Amino acid sequence: MLLLAVSAADAQDTFATFRDALWRDARDRGISRATFDDAFAGVTPDPRVVAATKRQPEYGKPFGDYVVAMASPSRIAQGRLKAKEWNDTFVALDKTYGVDRATILSIWGIETSYGGAKDRWDVIRSLATLAHARYRDPYFRDELLASLRILEDGHIARVDLLGAWAGAMGQPQFMPSSFLNYAVDFSGDGKNDIWRNVPDVLASIANYMRKSGWQSGLPWGFEVTLPAGFDTRRSRGTFAEWTTLGVRRAGGGKLPGAGDAILFFPSGVTGPAYLVTANFDVIKRYNNSDVYALAVAHLADRIAGGGPFQAKWPADDRQFTRDERIALQTRLRALGHPVSNLTGHFDFELRDVIRTVQAKFGMTVDGHPTPALLGRLAP
Numbered sequence: 001m002l003l004l005a006v007s008a009a010d011a012q013d014t015f016a017t018f019r020d021a022l023w024r025d026a027r028d029r030g031i032s033r034a035t036f037d038d039a040f041a042g043v044t045p046d047p048r049v050v051a052a053t054k055r056q057p058e059y060g061k062p063f064g065d066y067v068v069a070m071a072s073p074s075r076i077a078q079g080r081l082k083a084k085e086w087n088d089t090f091v092a093l094d095k096t097y098g099v100d101r102a103t104i105l106s107i108w109g110i111e112t113s114y115g116g117a118k119d120r121w122d123v124i125r126s127l128a129t130l131a132h133a134r135y136r137d138p139y140f141r142d143e144l145l146a147s148l149r150i151l152e153d154g155h156i157a158r159v160d161l162l163g164a165w166a167g168a169m170g171q172p173q174f175m176p177s178s179f180l181n182y183a184v185d186f187s188g189d190g191k192n193d194i195w196r197n198v199p200d201v202l203a204s205i206a207n208y209m210r211k212s213g214w215q216s217g218l219p220w221g222f223e224v225t226l227p228a229g230f231d232t233r234r235s236r237g238t239f240a241e242w243t244t245l246g247v248r249r250a251g252g253g254k255l256p257g258a259g260d261a262i263l264f265f266p267s268g269v270t271g272p273a274y275l276v277t278a279n280f281d282v283i284k285r286y287n288n289s290d291v292y293a294l295a296v297a298h299l300a301d302r303i304a305g306g307g308p309f310q311a312k313w314p315a316d317d318r319q320f321t322r323d324e325r326i327a328l329q330t331r332l333r334a335l336g337h338p339v340s341n342l343t344g345h346f347d348f349e350l351r352d353v354i355r356t357v358q359a360k361f362g363m364t365v366d367g368h369p370t371p372a373l374l375g376r377l378a379p
Helices: 008-028 033-040 047-052 063-070 073-085 087-097 101-112 123-132 139-152 176-182 198-211 239-244 278-286 290-303 322-334 348-360 371-376
Strands: 221-225 236-238 260-264 273-276
Touching: 008 033, 008 123, 008 139, 033 123, 033 139, 047 123, 063 290, 073 087, 073 101, 073 290, 087 101, 087 198, 101 198, 101 278, 101 290, 123 139, 139 176, 176 198, 198 278, 221 260, 236 239, 239 260, 260 348, 278 290, 322 348, 322 371, 348 371
Parallel strands: none
Antiparallel strands: 221 273, 236 260, 260 273
């Protein structure tokens, strides 16, 4: 991100110009002048938010380190306690949404430690800072307008509209647009309160997952072992086909008799292997990150009584930074390969493209990007 060095007075003038233009859009969306002025009273750009854009906690860190840290013993234990504490709510949620309680608990636990981590950033100021800087424009500008709608509709008082540095709010860490699309009043008190009302928090997470395509009764996937000599160019198949090919669940147990799954090597063939289903992709719609999705899936399994992963994570695992991911995507697209985005978010279609390129170069074929692969693709 490129920010121009300007004087304090010029910066205020520029922000005032931005705010005036925003008001016109807000007015067209039905935001009152009173709501707008109250939201922006005393608001100036926050330099801490700009600095925070440089942090990339889910990029570059070894995959296994992140997953193990998220599925910590304390988070597992607390999740099991929360399952008992809110059992009646979960029974009602299952009837309404069909999303298993362990997954809801896992997202709640990872996002805000079951509500224990408190929001401290002014959502309006954070979003205005990012929108004014044109960071990922127009995404944050649209989120800022959505936050004004939340205030206009009276869901929360201005002083209480707090979130994370990039505007994610409440115990589920919803962006404002997600709040408008998925937050629900499950307690029946007339407010969609994702900040303090636990039934609303849990139901809002469940509603998000259901509307994102969650399939009730479908597992997210399994850690698996592969037979000797397995052809890792194969990435997709039915569970029946994987069973015929000799793929087995790690630690024993049969694969389901029906359904489809994708073979996933998050750290390459020297690390754990997984068969993942469409529900794994649904978790990624909550946060578009493979490492986040696997952490949620693993913590959910542990809360439900499952054990740790069997295979060891490679000691030399180095995941790509966001910049490296974007560089790889950009180069693959330039070479004519189908690439869905240039934001550093990998989907399984891209991993299949990587498999194709790895095979072309005579490299290990596993769909896992490496610096060596990026080097071979350099123009």
